[in-house]
Amino acid sequence: MMKNINQQQHSHHYRAQANSIKTHSVSSISSEAEAEQLRVLSETKKFLNDRDTLTNVIDQSDQLIQRLNQFAQLHWSLVHPQLLNTLEPEQQSNFDSSKPPQSNNALNILCLDNLSIPHRRTSGGGPIDASLLNNHQSLASSMLCSRLQSVQSHLADIRTRVLDRNSRILVTGDLNAGKSTFVNALLAREVAPTDQQPCTEVMCEILDRSHIKSPLEQIHAIPHGSLYDIEDPTTYVTFPIDKLSELVNNANEDSEDSGDDENPSSPYQLLKVYISGPDPRKARAEDGLKASNAISLLRQGDVSVSFIDSPGLNRDTLSTMELFSKQSTIDVVVFVVSAENQFTLSAQEFLWAASQEKAYVFVVVNKWGGIRDKVKAERRIREQLRKLSPATWEERTELVHFVDSQEAITSAQQAKLSSEDHEISTEIEPFDHLQRSLSSFVFLRRSISKLQPAQTYTRNLLQDLQMITATNLGAAKNFYDDAQAKLEKILPRFNQLSANSHLVDETIGQIEENTVSLVYKNSRKILVNALKNIREGKPAQSSKSTDAHAQYFPVYDGILSIFQYAEEVRKVLLSSLEESVKLAENVARQSTAEAVEAIQDNSVTKNLIGEEQDNQSKIGDRKFNPQAMFSKTRKFPLATSNGTHRAGPSGHCASKLGIATMSDLVDFDRLNWFKSTSSSKSIEKYINSSSTSTTTGLVGSLGFGTLTLFGTGVSGGRALVDALVKVSEIAGTKGFRKWSGTVVAIISVGFGVYLIMDIPRAIPRNIGKKLERELNSMINTKSTPNAVQESGEEEAGIRWIDYEIERMSKETRKVVRLTGFELREKFRNTFESISNQTDQFKVDLEHAIDVQNWLTQYEHDVNQVLGDCTSVNMPCSVTS
Structure with a gap:
């Protein structure tokens, strides 16, 4: 019985032990299942969080690309990092010997190649030669913008795939x-x-x-x-x-x-x-x-x-x-x-x-x-x-x-x-x-198969954006330093031109006025002396030699050729006056040439314009030719180009002035008594109207030619009347009546002989005075054709000489002003160029500052998004 009790006790112990072991085993299995469920739940939750983070990173990356693309198209030509690389020949050998070359400036997603397929190195593609991009920076920027657009489409596909x-x-x-x-x-x-x-x-x-x-x-x-x-x-x-x-x-x-x-x-x-x-x-x-x-x-x-x-x-x-x-x-x-x-x-x-x-x-x-x-x-x-x-x-x-x-x-x-x-x-x-x-x-391993490709792509893309931003920040800094250096170099010159711009106008204006004043003075002096000699019956350019004066005038052949002699004298005087005009023009040419040279070589304007710009502008400058001055046919020429006085468009005035008239033989300015009834011009008109009579009729009227005496200044009209009164008183005596006929005959003959002998001296004087009046009248008539002057009171040598001096002064002023205009234009172009460069450098400075500020903020945003991207922790390997 005790044995059975012991056996029951042992059996109960073993049963309890077995139940205990069974209970512990079930509990262990249940714990492992719960742990597995918790692990799966944790991984699923982490996967969803990582997916949401990557989706947000993709969206922000898309926005960054869009901002960069707009910035490149509107504000800044992007410098590609690939421009900083130099490809070595051995790096372009067989593809299977090594992978494409990498360098500090190599890109993964945004690299440029020879193909049209976006964001890929495909068949035959390889990197573009950097020398091609260096020569075409705008092409590289355009290609980069095109690549950015294709990357945006690629990001959209990645986003769809991740979700x-x-x-x-x-x-x-x-x-x-x-x-x-x-x-x-x-x-x-x-x-x-x-x-x-x-x-x-x-x-x-x-x-x-x-x-x-x-x-x-x-x-x-x-x-x-x-x-x-x-x-x-x-x-x-x-x-x-x-x-x-x-x-x-x-x-x-x-x-x-x-x-x-x-x-x-x-x-x-x-x-x-x-x-x-x-x-x-x-x-x-x-x-x-x-x-x-x-x-x-x-x-x-x-x-x-x-x-x-x-x-x-x-x-x-x-x-x-x-x-x-x-x-x-x-x-x-x-x-x-x-x-x-x-x-x-x-x-x-x-x-x-x-x-x-x-x-x-x-x-x-x-x-x-x-x-x-x-x-x-x-x-x-x-x-x-x-x-x-x-x-x-x-x-x-x-x-x-x-x-x-x-x-x-x-x-x-x-x-x-x-x-x-x-x-x-x-x-x-x-x-x-x-x-x-x-x-x-x-x-x-869905985080690896599903999310890691998206993370790898966006990380490589953001790293490329980092490199591009850093490269362009350096380019913007260099652009700023270059613009700053250029501005510091050009700003002093701009200030100099701006402060002294009035000196150019003042210098050119002073040279112009001085030259015109000098031409006016010299021309007037020459022409006044010429008219003075003409009035005295001498050539316009007086000669100290009497023989030269005699050779200059035609030979007087007698009373029968007096009219022809008067015409030859008129032509000689006109030719000499024409030579005086030419002399005055030559003096004006010389003064103008000196003024042009003075303007072109002026040190003040040269310093302002600068030697380099001056030398460049001289290439297109016109050469000054003094002979081109006064080359235009004058309105009132005194002689034609060959010295003749033929009629025609260019010699009409010369031919008109070269015709001798009856009035060339008489000087009516001395006949004071005629002034009460008619002017000297009316008498000259009357005489000129009868100048068509024959030479024989002229000789037959020598009685009237005795009036030449009064033109020579031998005796005045009043003195003659007084003498005639006294003679009439004496003529009442007997003795006088006896010898009166003989005395009168002797006096008449002597006076006639004297008049005939004094003709070669008197005619040039008369013609010279008349020429001056004709010149003044011609100029006055052409300038005011409807004016009729009846008073006959003219200031000799004013109208014609003023016309000629004004003509020469105008021509001189035109040439000098044209030269001054060219110099002003050089200065204006120089100042405008310097001003535009200064303004452009200032704009470049402001633009460089704006670009650097934008790129700095953009770099910060890229770094922030890249940090979010790298915060997603992926397994280290496919087995973890």
């Missing part, structure tokens, strides 16, 4: 790398058409059927130019799933028939294939594949995944460009490379461009089973990948996979038929590892 809870996986690679086979292996079913020849011409996006409301699997073929809307059946064409191979093959056949490999003739831009995941038990029974992987890769909970099977990169240029442009809408890039060909040039360029946004890229080295020397091939692929995507290389255990998709499918099918159903070949293990890694990357 989308679903994920898109792009399966791409070189031509015939086995991309479609790889997709079929992932999905555990034959969906994408496969062939030994390249068959994928149309982009095929494979999605879970839960997106559509149909119970059947369908294909939505989207025509070119149509915007797909799943709710609008008019934006796509529906086909059953079994038509997929036919749609793809039709595109291939149409392309081959057209003979255009560059532009496939498929009517559809994209095929959206909606399939349902297979049942796991059915998949195991029929295909031997792990359907759980296929289901998990298409959808897990609320998260859906789509696979995009794309054409080969080197298939044609258009499809390659399309792949590059679609990267902004892709979450994960799975790059399939053939183990036989490894990384081609197009593959390297694609991976380089993808790494600028997506730090991690899944790399699948397909057809690995056919490689003999796997160690050598793997080493070469790893060396290339280390340069193309450093982050991917660091996580190569999870991101780089060496598999054979076709062998994986075949081995799985063979395993179904073997007796050991639970045995899995080791050849399939790499593919299983790839599936697990991809599933974990897409669904469990």
Whole structure:
């Protein structure tokens, strides 16, 4: 009994101990589940917070780009940092030898290349030669503005992708790398058409059927130019799933028939294939594949995944460009490379461009089973990948996979038929590892697959904006220093010109007045002396030699040629007076030439204008030719150019003045008694009217010619009357009557002889006085044709001499003023140029200050947004 009691006690103890252990085990399991739920909830909450932060960063980055673009277009020509780089020839060698050159001024997103595709270094693109941009800074600024606009569009796609809870996986690679086979292996079913020849011409996006409301699997073929809307059946064409191979093959056949490999003739831009995941038990029974992987890769909970099977990169240029442009809408890039060909040039360029946004890229080295020397091939692929995507290389255990998709499918099918159903070949293990890694990357590491590409892109973009801002701040500072230096250099000269501008007008005006005054004085002196000599019957230019005077005048041949003699004397006097006018003009030319030289070489104006501007302006200056002065035919010439006095347009006045008249023989100014009845002009008019009589009639009237006596000044009219009165008193005596006849005869003969002998001296005097009156009358008549002067009281030598002096003064003033005008124009141009430069430098200074203030504030904003971007803590690796 005691034994049973002891056994019961032990049994009860063990039962209690077992219950205790069971209770503790259940409690432990419950705690682990709660901890897992808390971890998932915490990660979900962190994911949502990080997503909101990145969305805000993207929006602020878009605003920053818009501000910079507007600033560049309206206020400042942006200086690209690439202008500060000099590319070395060895850095432009083969692309697969090294990645594109990096320098302190290298950019990731906003770099300039030779291609029109935005924000990408694509086929044939490489960096632009810096020398081209240095010569065309405006071109670089325009290209940068265009790049900013394309980045804005790219940011919009990234924002849409971040907010989308679903994920898109792009399966791409070189031509015939086995991309479609790889997709079929992932999905555990034959969906994408496969062939030994390249068959994928149309982009095929494979999605879970839960997106559509149909119970059947369908294909939505989207025509070119149509915007797909799943709710609008008019934006796509529906086909059953079994038509997929036919749609793809039709595109291939149409392309081959057209003979255009560059532009496939498929009517559809994209095929959206909606399939349902297979049942796991059915998949195991029929295909031997792990359907759980296929289901998990298409959808897990609320998260859906789509696979995009794309054409080969080197298939044609258009499809390659399309792949590059679609990267902004892709979450994960799975790059399939053939183990036989490894990384081609197009593959390297694609991976380089993808790494600028997506730090991690899944790399699948397909057809690995056919490689003999796997160690050598793997080493070469790893060396290339280390340069193309450093982050991917660091996580190569999870991101780089060496598999054979076709062998994986075949081995799985063979395993179904073997007796050991639970045995899995080791050849399939790499593919299983790839599936697990991809599933974990897409669904469990969403912060890395979904948010980190957006963070990487925005961080690189903001860092580029930092560099561009810093570069332009330096350029604005240099612009400010340059404008300040130029302003300090030119400001003293501007102040000098502004303060002394009146000196130019005063100097030129003084030279002009002095020159005109000198010409007036010299011309008047010459012409007054000339008229004085003419009145005395001498040549206008007197000569100290009596023989020269005799040779100058014509020879008097006697009383019968007296009229011809008077005409020759008139011509000689006119010619000498013309020479005096020419002499006065020559003196005016000399004075004007000296004035022109004085104006051009004036030290005051030279100092103000400056030697450099003066030398430049002298190139276009007109040369002063003194002989060009007075070259215009005068209105009242005294002789023609050849010295004759023929009638004509230029010698009308000269020919008129050169005709001798009867009045040339008499000087009526001495006959005072005639002034009471008629003026001397009326008598001259009467005599001139009878000048048409013959020379014989003139000689026969010598009795009247005795009046010449009174013109010579031998006896005045009153003295003659007094003498006649006294003679009449004496004539009353007897003695006088006796001798009166003889005395009268002797006196008459003697007086006649005297008159005849005095004609060569008296006629030049009469003609000289008459010429002066005619000149004055001619000038007066031309200036006031309706004026009739009857008083006959004229001031000798006033009108004609004033006209000639005024003519010479006007010509001199015109030439001197024209030279002064040219000098004033030089000064005005110089002052205007200096003033404009001064104003421009002041504007440049203000503009540089405004630009620096704007860029400083912009830099602060960029740093703030960059801080928000980097505050999002991403896992350090894909396994953490």
